[in-house]
Amino acid sequence: MDRSLSAARAATMLGVYTSPAYRGIAEGFRRLIADGRIPVGSRLPSERDLTAALGVSRTTVTRAYSLLVELAYAEARQGSGTVAALPAARGHRGDHLLAPVDGTGAALDLTCAAPTAPAGxxxxxxxxxxxxxxxxxxxxxxxxxxxxxxxxxxxxxxxxxxxxxxxxxxxxxxxxxxxxxxxxxxxxxxxxxxxxxxxxxxxxxxxxxxxxxxxxxxxxxxxxxxxxxxxxxxxxxxxxxxxxxxxxxxxxxxxxxxxxxxxxxxxxxxxxxxxxxxxxxxxxxxxxxxxxxxxxxxxxxxxxxxxxxxxxxxxxxxxxxxxxxxxxxxxxxxxxxxxxxxxxxxxxxxxxxxHADELLAVRRDGLRLARNTLADALHRMLPQWRVPVPAGGLCLWVELPEPMSSSLTAVAERHDVLLASGPSFAPEGGLERYLRLPFTLPPDQLVEAVSRLRTAWEETLTTTASRPRTRTLVA
Ligand SMILES: Cc1ncc(COP(=O)(O)O)c(C=O)c1O
Structure with missing residues (x-):
């Protein structure tokens, strides 16, 4: 597949951006790349083409691309121009290897979607x-x-x-x-x-x-x-x-x-x-x-x-x-x-x-209760998050209001909640707007996890908003 993004398409995708223009353009690209709407590896438009398409000065585009590279959402490649990338961040498993933890620590582990052994x-x-x-x-x-x-x-x-x-x-x-x-x-x-x-x-x-x-x-x-x-x-x-x-x-x-x-x-x-x-x-x-x-x-x-x-x-x-x-x-x-x-x-x-039928009936009852408890707690404590409730499985796939899944994952770890961020689930990067939350812990622990997540989310929003836009933006 051709992974070049035309300047006209980039201008449409960016839409309205905030001022100063170089920062607004960089932030616009950052969100599009973090969300996966511009796939990792895509070649961004040349500075000259983007300058013409956006009707801004060449210096503005040069500064926007430099900032994007500084944030690690792009790489400047010899011969290929500027290419979309994702920062390597803690909690963002670029290697796609979710490793279950042994469950003996104090942390609430929401990385692993696996139930405990059935009675019997x-x-x-x-x-x-x-x-x-x-x-x-x-x-x-x-x-x-x-x-x-x-x-x-x-x-x-x-x-x-x-x-x-x-x-x-x-x-x-x-x-x-x-x-x-x-x-x-x-x-x-x-x-x-x-x-x-x-x-x-x-x-x-x-x-x-x-x-x-x-x-x-x-x-x-x-x-x-x-x-x-x-x-x-x-x-x-x-x-x-x-x-x-x-x-x-x-x-x-x-x-x-x-x-x-x-x-x-x-x-x-x-x-x-x-x-x-x-x-x-x-x-x-x-x-x-x-x-x-x-x-x-x-x-x-x-x-x-x-x-x-x-x-x-x-x-x-x-x-x-x-x-x-x-x-x-x-x-x-x-x-x-x-x-x-x-x-x-x-x-x-x-x-x-x-005797699978009896065992599965018990398993399903337990998971249903846990799923509903987790969804209710999220609706109550994090009402800005979009929480579709699936008819089966082990997880909620939650949509965040901001593409900050990796940042949240890093902050949540400090509050003893272990998460798998959206990008871990993306074969080619992106999905920073999503988070997988399994409902395999006991209901009371799920409620406690959501309470800690609320604190972590508030902290993520404040830290990201107040920090200078540097490489640590998505820690
Ligand atoms: C879709 C899917 N396939 C495979 C596995 C791994 O299963 P197993 O423990 O049987 O290797 C998982 C575990 O989460 C899974 O969700």
Missing amino acids: IAAAYEAAVAELPSYLPGTGYYPSGLPALREALARRYTERGLATTPDQVVITAGALAGVAVAARALVSTGDRVLMESPTYPNAIATLQRTGARLAGVDIDPSGCDVDSVIAALRQVGPRAAYLIPDFHNPTGALLSAEDRARLAAGLRAARTAAIVDESLVDLVLDDVTVPAPFASFAPDTITVGSASKPFWGGLRIGWLRVPEARQAAVFASRLSLDLGAPVLEQLVLLQLLS
Whole structure:
């Protein structure tokens, strides 16, 4: 994609700017870049063209660009002029690696969207240990997974409307490992891979490590922006696309059956294989119907599943459902990464699946209460924030009135609240106007977190407004 911004377009996007003009123009560009409306890496108009388009003096534009470079929202590159950039700031995970903390500190951790273990998990472990002896005479290596677990998972897909045989299921050490296996099977260095922006940060990092060239499609905050994805498929013609149609992380959006069918047609036309992450599919919190799995619309899809969100991340069990034509490639990819998932945890998951309905009902009740508590606290204490409430998943994707997600993240840490800022969720930068807030802590801690966030937000606004516009603007 051509990433040059014309002077006419820049002038339209800037609109009215404040005085003095050089500062107003720099601030206008800063917001557009921070919001992702000017993607990182875009070439800004030449000084001469912008001078003509804005009807200001050349010195004004030169000073505006110098300030933008000083703020680290642009780089002056030899031969390419001024190029949009983002500052490296604390709390802005440019590496897209959200690392869960161990949960023993005083800080309230809102970086990790993962629930605690369900009651009854200890009994499931005990039952699994009782079954273990029959597996001990074997080597314990099951590169595709325990046959009984593959059967149980195939049955669940079939019940959801997607006929599946146990041969199509490969057990992995969690969904993220499943994404890595699928990506290696589909993608080679230099291939284009499409991702929604925002999307799950660690999947961005996983796909980056394949050597793929990532193309992020800006989806609107509702998350159900199939038109943008279809347009990008047509334009980019990517080898693969990583998508989260079921309670998208972070927006929580659920794609309708009609949109699934349209997206599947777009993938087919672009000859793009989908990696569809269904990690959150079981976390339906409102009275909505979850459509049939995406692979029943697009059969060339590798589907990723996880036990982490419905049950517990400590199991470290996920799986892939693989179309027949891709089984050999996926199996080879799997063996190049590891040789199988732990036997005991696979047996535990089998136990949990045998009474999944009761466990999930409890999980959903707890999450619903936490979601509503968090949304209410935000409405009360931070009424300027826009807080859409999704029908499922684990997070709120909150829109801030100012593009200051990274600054807020840094300030909030001083108040013992750990956040993942919007840019962590952007494959190609931007999203400073957004913040993901998981509702996986207990309700009283969520209320306390919002109270601390209110203080942090007020501090962020005052510090940013009163400070000279220097590199520390987004600390
Ligand atoms: C969409 C998505 N995929 C994958 C994962 C990781 O799951 P697992 O613990 O199974 O590796 C997460 C965790 O937050 C997630 O939200």
